[in-house]
Amino acid sequence: xNDEQTGIIINGETKLYGIIGNPVSHSFSPEMQTLAFQHVxxxxxxxxxxxxxxxxxxxLKAFSITGVRGFNVTVPxxxxxxxxxxxxxxxxxxxxxxxxxxxxxEGWKGYSTDGSGFxxxxxxxxxxxxxxxxxxxxxxxxxxSIALSLCLGGIRRLHILNRTVSKAEKLADTILRAAPxxxxxxxSDSTEPYDILINxxxxxxxxxxxxxxxxxxRKCGLIVDIIYNPPQTSLLKKxxxxxxxxxxxxxxxxxxxxxxxxxxxxxKAPIEVMKTSLSxxxxxxx
Ligand code: ATR
Numbered sequence: 666x667n668d669e670q671t672g673i674i675i676n677g678e679t680k681l682y683g684i685i686g687n688p689v690s691h692s693f694s695p696e697m698q699t700l701a702f703q704h705v706x707x708x709x710x711x712x713x714x715x716x717x718x719x720x721x722x723x724x725l726k727a728f729s730i731t732g733v734r735g736f737n738v739t740v741p742x743x744x745x746x747x748x749x750x751x752x753x754x755x756x757x758x759x760x761x762x763x764x765x766x767x768x769x770x771e772g773w774k775g776y777s778t779d780g781s782g783f784x785x786x787x788x789x790x791x792x793x794x795x796x797x798x799x800x801x802x803x804x805x806x807x808x809x810s811i812a813l814s815l816c817l818g819g820i821r822r823l824h825i826l827n828r829t830v831s832k833a834e835k836l837a838d839t840i841l842r843a844a845p846x847x848x849x850x851x852x853s854d855s856t857e858p859y860d861i862l863i864n865x866x867x868x869x870x871x872x873x874x875x876x877x878x879x880x881x882x883r884k885c886g887l888i889v890d891i892i893y894n895p896p897q898t899s900l901l902k903k904x905x906x907x908x909x910x911x912x913x914x915x916x917x918x919x920x921x922x923x924x925x926x927x928x929x930x931x932x933k934a935p936i937e938v939m940k941t942s943l944s945x946x947x948x949x950x951x
Contacts, residue, residue, distance in 0.1 A: 673703050673710070680709040680732065682929065685724065685746075686739035689713040693946040694737055694922060697939050701926050704935045709734070718745050725749055725773060735767040735929040738775075743806060750775045756817070759843050760809055765925040778924035779807060779917065780814030783891070785924065786916030787861075789936075792887065795819035798857070800885065802876050803865035804832040807891055811865055811917075812836055816844035824859070825851045826877070828866075858884040865891050869898030876900060883907055891917055894947055919943055 682702070684694050690713065698711035714736070716724055721742065728736070738746050743762045747753070750763065751772025757763045763775030784794055797820045801812055804827035812823060823840060827833040833851040840849050862885040868876040870892050877900070882888065888904040893914035897905075904911035922943075923934040 673699065674708055675710060676708070678708050680707070680734055682709060682711040682733065682735050683714050684711070684737040684739060685714045685716050685721075685742055686737075687715050687717065687741065689715050689739060691950075692739065693918070693943055696946060697922055697942040698926060700942050701922075701935050701939050702930070704938045705930070705932050707930060707932075716742075718742065721746055721749050729768065733768065735765070735925075737925060738764050738766060747775065749773070756780065756810070756813060759839065760813060762806060762810065764921065765928055767928055776925075776928055777810050778921045778928070780810030780812070782919070782921030782924050783811045783917040784814045784818050786912075786920040787889070789920070790912065790916065792861075794861070796821050797860040798822040798824075800824045800826065800859040800862040800877075800881070801865060802826045802863065804829070804836045805865065808865040809836055809839065811863060811891075812840055813843060816840050816847045820847060822848040822850075824857075825849070826853065827851070856884075858886070860886045861889065862887070863889045863891070864898070864900050867892070869900050870894070873899045875903060879903065882909065885909060887911070890914060893918055894951055896947070896951075915943060915947065 684692050692713055695711050695713055702709040743764055746763055752774040754776040757775045757777045760777050762777055765776040765778050766773050787794060794815050795818060799815055799820050801808055801823060804825055825833040825836055837849045837851050864876050866876050868874050882903050888909055888911045890898045890900050891914035892898050896913050901911045901913060919940055922939060923936055926934040
C-alpha cells in the first residue's frame with residue numbers, strides 16, 4: 666500500500682518497530698516515528714504493544730523471530746526489562762533504566778535517551794550545560810536520567826530538591842559515583858542563584874500549583890518544566906511574568922525520540938517532521 670494522502674508505504678518488505686508499556690494508548694511515538702522512518706525513505710512502521718510484565722521474555726523472543734529491529738520501553742517496564750537484555754549503554758547501566766532497545770547481532774541492547782534528549786533539546790536551543798549551576802526539582806525516574814546527563818555534560822553544581830528526601834539522597838549518591846567532579850547538594854531552597862531550574866515533578870500538570878517559591882524563581886536564569894501538557898504550567902507563567910526565559914517539555918519529548926531514531930537507523934533524524942507530528946498530537950490531546 667502507498668497511501669497517497671500520507672505517503673506511507675506498507676508492503677511485504679516493511680520493518681517493524683514499536684513501544685512496549687502499559688498503558689501505551691496515549692503515546693505520540695507511533696505517529697512521530699512512523700512519519701520519520703518514511704520521510705528518510707525507510708520502509709518501516711512503529712506500533713504500540715500494550716503488555717503485561719510476565720510477557721516480556723516471550724515478547725523479546727517473538728520480536729527476534731519476527732525481525733523487530735528496535736523498540737521503546739515506557740512505564741512500568743523501564744527497570745523490569747533490564748534482566749532480559751543482553752547489553753546496556755553506560756548511562757542505562759548507571760540508571761538501571763532503559764527507554765530504547767535495539768536488536769544487534771549480539772542480542773538486545775538497552776539505552777536511556779530521556780536525559781540525553783533533555784540535554785540535546787537545550788543545546789539545540791543554544792544553551793550549553795557545561796559549567797552551569799542547576800536546581801533540579803524532583804528525584805523520580807525522569808529526574809534521575811536528566812541529572813545524570815547534565816552531570817556527564819559537565820555542569821558545575823547540582824542542587825536536588827524533592828518532597829521525599831531519601832530519594833534525593835539516593836540520586837545524589839548515584840551522581841557522586843558517576844560524576845565525582847560535580848558539586849551535589851540536596852535540601853530546601855537556598856539563597857544562591859541558578860543558571861537553570863528544572864521541574865521534573867508532575868506538579869503543575871493539573872491545576873495551578875507551582876513546585877517552587879517565587880523567590881527561587883526570581884533567582885534563575887532559565888526555567889524548564891518537563892511537562893508539555895498544559896504547554897504553559899504555573900511555573901512557566903511565573904517565569905514569563907518575571908522576564909525569565911522558559912521552555913516546556915516538548916523539547917525533551919522530541920529529542921528522546923530523535924535519539925532513539927538515530928540509535929535504530931544510524932541516520933540523522935528528520936527533526937522538523939518529528940516536531941510537527943508531536944505538536945499536532947499535543948494539539949489534538951488538549
Ligand atoms: P517520572 O518517571 O515521571 O519522573 P516518578 O518516578 O513517579 O515519575 O517521579 C515523580 C516525581 O514527582 C517525584 O520526584 C515525586 O516526589 P516524591 O519522590 O516525593 O514522590 C514528585 N511529585 C509527584 N507529585 C508531587 C507533589 N504533589 N508534590 C511534590 N512532588 C511531587
